[in-house]
Amino acid sequence: SFQERKGLGGLVSVGVVVTLCILLIGELREYLSPAIRHDFLVDPTVDHMFQLNVDMTIKMPCSSLSMDVMDVTGDTIHVQDQLRMETRPFTTEGAIHFRDLSGYTYNEDVHNLLRQGQQVRKAPSTPGSGNGDGCRVYGSMDVAKIHGNFHVTAKGHGHGGEHVAHDSINFSHRIDKFSFGPDHPGIHNPLDNSVEVSKVTFERYKYTLSVVPTIFTDAYSVLLTTQYAVSEHDKEVPLKGGQPMQPPGIFFSYTIEPITIRVSEDSVPLFMFLLRSCSIIGGIWVTAGLLYR
Numbered sequence: 001s002f003q004e005r006k007g008l009g010g011l012v013s014v015g016v017v018v019t020l021c022i023l024l025i026g027e028l029r030e031y032l033s034p035a036i037r038h039d040f041l042v043d044p045t046v047d048h049m050f051q052l053n054v055d056m057t058i059k060m061p062c063s064s065l066s067m068d069v070m071d072v073t074g075d076t077i078h079v080q081d082q083l084r085m086e087t088r089p090f091t092t093e094g095a096i097h098f099r100d101l102s103g104y105t106y107n108e109d110v111h112n113l114l115r116q117g118q119q120v121r122k123a124p125s126t127p128g129s130g131n132g133d134g135c136r137v138y139g140s141m142d143v144a145k146i147h148g149n150f151h152v153t154a155k156g157h158g159h160g161g162e163h164v165a166h167d168s169i170n171f172s173h174r175i176d177k178f179s180f181g182p183d184h185p186g187i188h189n190p191l192d193n194s195v196e197v198s199k200v201t202f203e204r205y206k207y208t209l210s211v212v213p214t215i216f217t218d219a220y221s222v223l224l225t226t227q228y229a230v231s232e233h234d235k236e237v238p239l240k241g242g243q244p245m246q247p248p249g250i251f252f253s254y255t256i257e258p259i260t261i262r263v264s265e266d267s268v269p270l271f272m273f274l275l276r277s278c279s280i281i282g283g284i285w286v287t288a289g290l291l292y293r
Contacts, residue, residue, distance in 0.1 A: 090134030153249035
């Protein structure tokens with residue numbers, strides 16, 4: 001009857017609307033939240049040098065510090081000419097003890113990462129106060145793309161030259177930035193915003209880093225950078241005849257991995273999203289018409 005067909009038509013209409021909403025919302029979510037894909041490939045870059053960025057504060061006078069980079073070939077770079085040093089107060093405020101940091105995960109919103117990454121910085125360079133009990137070391141330097149060691153020691157300990165008095169040695173340190181490659185805003189590194197406070201005079205901190213070149217890419221742009229995993233070990237240096245058997249200090253031992261990680265978005269193009277949405281609407285409309293008949 002007419003009333004029965006009218007009632008059936010109402011049910012079909014409600015079913016069509018509900019089904020369309022569910023399917024179109026699913027399509028919209030897939031379009032707005034693309035899947036993240038990770039691929040591993042041989043490092044395609046041919047550069048023999050890469051950039052190391054550092055911004056850290058050590059609780060010692062700048063005049064007492066010695067900094068060098070030594071690679072596996074035995075070449076040594078005295079980096080005082082490449083890094084800037086300035087006196088500033090040492091503070092732990094806002095920083096986190098390295099062992100308390102949870103596992104490092106980069107921001108997987110690749111589109112936002114790429115958008116922020118269009119601004120490439122050489123190194124952070126906020127001015128210091130010019131006084132205090134610490135030394136801020138910051139800047140960027142070019143190092144060989146092989147296994148190497150960047151270390152900060154007291155003068156006369158491990159190298160020749162003026163000998164720093166033992167009672168003035170304190171390798172408490174705060175790391176605000178430690179990264180490899182172009183320094184892009186929006187990319188956080190495991191050592192960023194970490195702090196270590198020495199409890200003894202002759203303390204030796206060793207950070208072991210495994211550096212992996214990384215490519216972030218979406219449909220519009222590509223960002224070349226690096227990621228690294230790090231472990232930390234510290235110990236009190238034993239004495240022999242009143243002298244430390246090893247130089248106390250802060251040591252960053254890094255290894256460049258021969259692979260590259262490519263992180264990409266499997267995004268749905270706009271025209272494909274519109275095409276699929278129209279197909280859903282058309283398919284549901286035809287199906288509803290057949291059911292109504």
